[in-house]
Amino acid sequence: MSLKQYLTSRVFALQVLAAIAILFVLGYLFMHWLTFTTDHGHEITVPDLRKLSETQVEEKLDQLDLDYVILDSVDYVKDYPKHSVVTQDPLPGTKVKEDRKIYVKINSSGFTSVRMPDLIEKTYRQAVPTLEALGLVVGKITYKPYLGKDMVLEMRLDGKKIKPGDKIWKSSKIDLVLGDGKVGFEESEENLDSINAAPSSDEPKDE
Structure with missing residues (x-):
């Protein structure tokens, strides 16, 4: 039988169909095995x-x-x-x-304590990241007359003044008292007004 006759024969066609069927079955079994081993669909x-x-x-x-x-x-x-x-x-x-x-x-079982940093005469911008780095929270901000604007003058916790080095709990709210930056100008104006109001020593005295 020639090759051409074999390729067109019924025997060859049956062998091809059998090979396809075997590949299909193997593929089906492989997919089921893969699904089982990877637990596919079961999340x-x-x-x-x-x-x-x-x-x-x-x-x-x-x-x-x-x-x-x-x-x-x-x-x-x-x-x-x-x-x-x-x-x-x-x-x-x-x-x-x-x-x-x-x-x-x-x-954890409770708050951990930290030591209060020295913020006195630091600016507000410097104070905020320092407090946050220690796990503290910036609380109420108040102002009082002082030459340095936004400079920390006092640190308070629950209304009480605290000092650098005091132990406090993390997550505590720290109230800050800042300078308003006005006292210097006000004093300068008052001094200037008093100088202008005072009589000059060079002025002639009434006889």
């Missing part, structure tokens, strides 16, 4: 773990075949219970695969 919604204790987190994630890792503790956040989850990654509502690790950060 888990990450729950909201915030404000839960570590025990509650473990119980909740075990039910969903998920795991967790504590990355670190954060400075005390008063709106969250002590030792509860403050942040998590992935975020709540994210779709993940089975056995995915959820990374969490835990609220």
Whole structure:
């Protein structure tokens, strides 16, 4: 049988169909195997773990075949219970695969203290980033007569004057008393007015 006759024969056609069928079956089986091994189509919604204790987190994630890792503790956040989850990654509502690790950060047991920096005679622009870097909050701003405008004259906490080096809790609101920049000009004007009003020693005296 010539090659041309073989290629046009029924035997060749059946062999081609059989090969196609085998490839189709193998492809079908491979896709099912791939779906099984990658757990395709079976995703888990990450729950909201915030404000839960570590025990509650473990119980909740075990039910969903998920795991967790504590990355670190954060400075005390008063709106969250002590030792509860403050942040998590992935975020709540994210779709993940089975056995995915959820990374969490835990609220510390209480506020940490810092030493009050020396802001006296620093400008307001210098004071703000210094306070924020220490986890403190800028509170009420008041002014009093002073030559240096926006220069820090006093630091107060809950109405009480505090000094550089005093220990205070993080997240405290620090009220600042600043100079209004007017006293120098007012004094200069008053001095000038008094000089103009005074009689000159060079003027002749009435006899």
